[in-house]
Amino acid sequence: MKKDDVLKALKEDEEDGNGEIIDKGKHHSVYYDYNEGIETHFRYEEGCTDRYVADLIHIGSGAAAKGLKKQFLIDVLKKAYGEDYYDAICTCAGIIIPSNGKEFIQMLSATFRNSDDVNEWYQYCEQENVVGRMFRTHQIVFINEAEIAKLAKTLGDEIISEEEEYETGIITTLIHEIRHLMLDTNPFLPEDEFPVSEASEDAVEAFCRQRYTQLGDLRRFK
Numbered sequence: 001m002k003k004d005d006v007l008k009a010l011k012e013d014e015e016d017g018n019g020e021i022i023d024k025g026k027h028h029s030v031y032y033d034y035n036e037g038i039e040t041h042f043r044y045e046e047g048c049t050d051r052y053v054a055d056l057i058h059i060g061s062g063a064a065a066k067g068l069k070k071q072f073l074i075d076v077l078k079k080a081y082g083e084d085y086y087d088a089i090c091t092c093a094g095i096i097i098p099s100n101g102k103e104f105i106q107m108l109s110a111t112f113r114n115s116d117d118v119n120e121w122y123q124y125c126e127q128e129n130v131v132g133r134m135f136r137t138h139q140i141v142f143i144n145e146a147e148i149a150k151l152a153k154t155l156g157d158e159i160i161s162e163e164e165e166y167e168t169g170i171i172t173t174l175i176h177e178i179r180h181l182m183l184d185t186n187p188f189l190p191e192d193e194f195p196v197s198e199a200s201e202d203a204v205e206a207f208c209r210q211r212y213t214q215l216g217d218l219r220r221f222k
Helices: 003-015 050-056 061-065 070-089 101-111 145-155 162-185 201-212
Strands: 019-024 028-033 038-043 057-059 094-097 132-135 140-143
Touching: 003 019, 003 028, 050 057, 050 070, 057 070, 057 101, 061 145, 070 162, 070 201, 094 101, 094 162, 101 140, 132 162, 140 162, 145 162, 162 201
Parallel strands: 057 094, 094 140
Antiparallel strands: 019 028, 028 038, 132 140
């Protein structure tokens, strides 16, 4: 979202008594929602440079060893989301792709924007059976590299290799969870363009599959 659009939406919501703008910078505003008790950083489109988005991404040892790069993920998101790219990452506080519990805590600690204790909020053992999650309270996308690697080993065969299954898992999880981030953490998106129904799990998964088919060469890391 552009700066003027963000500020207009936040000021109107503040005037309605739903929350308050607690900080404003050149490229962002921080809003506290009274009803949700959630603090959200809205990054203006003008400030969402590749360098800024790259700083939000944390790639763990497993994905790094397989050739995953930050710029690749940025390019995937740009192609998958097209003109909605900036709206998709407007509220993003981090994209973490850890391979184990130690990396999980380290990445969350590096990503948290406030003084909350990571261990009071998230435990790696509680995430082990999911491929991805969007931590709404802190606007963080979590991609479970270890679980995706395990599934790829099971699903890989002569037709679709383990490597391809792995890459597909990382990419589709990214697209899927960023869609949740976009629709679940930014209530100020235009309702006519992004109706509530688009935020359902089925709608998000359908969006993910459709956009994944459009990626072409970006379906592979290398």
